[in-house]
Amino acid sequence: MTTGARTVGGDRMAAICQGIRRAIIEGALLPGDRLPEDALGESFGVSRTIARHALGQLAAEGLVDLRRNRIATVTAPTPADARDIFDIRVALERQVVQHLAGHLSADQVAVLKDIVQQEHDARHGPDGASIRLATEFHIRLAEMTSKPILVRYVTEICYRAGLSLAALARPHSSECAISEHLALIDLIARGPADKAADMMAEHLEAVATRALLSGDRSRSRDLVNILQPYAKG
Amino acid sequence: MTTGARTVGGDRMAAICQGIRRAIIEGALLPGDRLPEDALGESFGVSRTIARHALGQLAAEGLVDLRRNRIATVTAPTPADARDIFDIRVALERQVVQHLAGHLSADQVAVLKDIVQQEHDARHGPDGASIRLATEFHIRLAEMTSKPILVRYVTEICYRAGLSLAALARPHSSECAISEHLALIDLIARGPADKAADMMAEHLEAVATRALLSGDRSRSRDLVNILQPYAKG
DNA sequence: GCGCTATAAAGTGTATGCACTTTTGCCATG
């Protein structure tokens, strides 16, 4: 009983997973950060057994790196990984939009617009909140298909994309996403399915490009490149 | 040291997962079959801890159903699940083909043709072997992209598709797949990427349709229907 | 003979303990 994360009746392991997932996409946990089982268990008020199991799940989702006899770490996606993740994400979210186009209820539109409103309110706040809300927008959209398997894959790939952004993107790159989300809602609600799917693809490409194109913070991990300018003297 | 599954240096948990995955796509394990932790651990020569962890992984992959305080069971996909799984599979394997078209080496073509040859040899053997080999064909193809994240998702969705087939398909529905695989190799090696991707989509659609359209073995779990012919006397 | 309940058996949820591995930090040595 160290922290307030007591979800007593519920599943403690799921709580750990969700906590870490959230910390990751908000950028509170960065690639390479260590996740020792003891520390994890202690901060969530459970034994190492549960923490270990949770790490296994997160590793299966690609958010955590697990190597034998080594401390678990937050996965460090390469730019190539990020590219592949966004390609897959485009393919999956095209399907979401295809299934949804023309079938959004007024309630659903309201739910989506509410999230965008939150994004708007948070646009000058901490960087992590923006990424989290943008992610939530896409996940809620997927949930509206009522296709649990599709939801599962979209959710997973969204978290991986969020990690890639937190890891590789330059800060404040998510500004225009808000208006794009609004336009998406409109086109999904009214427009033809193919047009809407195309717009989703363009939106995701734009996010990936804005964030990953030139910012490329990953070089800062590469000692050779970092020190190259200094090696001449 | 009860069985021969000793993979000593390696990861015992991965061995359990792989064993169960294979048993599932070969149809040795059917949807609803129970997987108690003790029995599992005993048959693989490990403690319940490891077996439990393995079940967690398989649940994350959607092959196993895990409910609190209940014995784990092999997932029973509904026809709707199967439909969604194949939709996702089409989207992912299109990407595989897109990336691969025109870039297959002679060695890679040989590897693929060898698998098809094995499929040919096994076409009158046990039903499970055919599904396993067909699955292997698609997974190897994905591996040739050298995109680990794409490989991971394709592999997972292929296993889920295999489970759906074993669960829902009528027997001996995989005959034509062999010639289609050969044609696929050819078109991926030489043809334009879009054409090849379309062919992959058609191939997968055909597999799904042949297997799932009318066979619908799920009714056979329905006692009323099973016993109807016998209820008249 | 049939259904209901009490009780035992089987199974899961979780913590803890111990062996083994990796990491860390310190000290001796060149």
Next chain:
DNA sequence: CATGGCAAAAGTGCATACACTTTATAGCGC
């Protein structure tokens, strides 16, 4: 002062133990 190696500390890998939950069984009343 830098460097190599060794010992303690930290951490993982795994099995076992025990409490609690579900499921199966057998006995009892009707």
